[in-house]
Amino acid sequence: MQLRGLLAATLVLAALGHDASEKSKLDINQKVYIESEPVLGDGAGEGILNTCQGFAKQHVSNPDAPHVKVCGTGIKATFFLRGRCEGYYEHSKVVGRCDTTMASDTCEEWSPANDARFGHYQSYMVQQC
Incomplete structure (x- = not known):
């Protein structure tokens, strides 16, 4: 009986792990650019997915930056005024x-041309929809 329960738990965990790995794979249309430089996809890889990222100092210190572009229908990027994606x-x-x-x-x-306050934002996170 205990062996059957252990086997069932193992199968559930394996299925969950399979779903999680499938969701983390992005197609070639999913891309994020900051100041025309790719930070996700388009050769930049997927390393920043689901992790808080800070803007480069030149983007934070320049009120006319950053200009951001998010492509694809499977990701979104949330940009935050505060650091640490708060x-x-x-x-x-x-x-x-x-x-x-x-x-x-x-x-x-999106850029400070759309909303001047965006020029003071400090962090962002890219997530799957």
């Missing part, structure tokens, strides 16, 4: 189209 009232911005009915190469862009 929300602060309404001071966060989600960029990306989590709508699989749209073209797979759909892109959305």
Whole structure:
């Protein structure tokens, strides 16, 4: 009886692990650019997925930066005023189209030209939809 329970638990964990690894694979349309440089996809890899990232100092110190672009319908990037990807009232911005009915190469862009406050944002996180 205990062996049967252990086997069932092992199968459940294996299935969960399989689902998690499948979700982490992105297709070639999923890309994020900051100041025209790829930070996810397009040769940059997927290393930043689901991890908090800080903007480079030149982007934080320049009120006209960053210009961000999120492509694909399977990811979104959330940008935060505070470091460490912490929300602060309404001071966060989600960029990306989590709508699989749209073209797979759909892109959305955002910059301080859209909202001057964005030039003071300090961190971001890219996540799957």
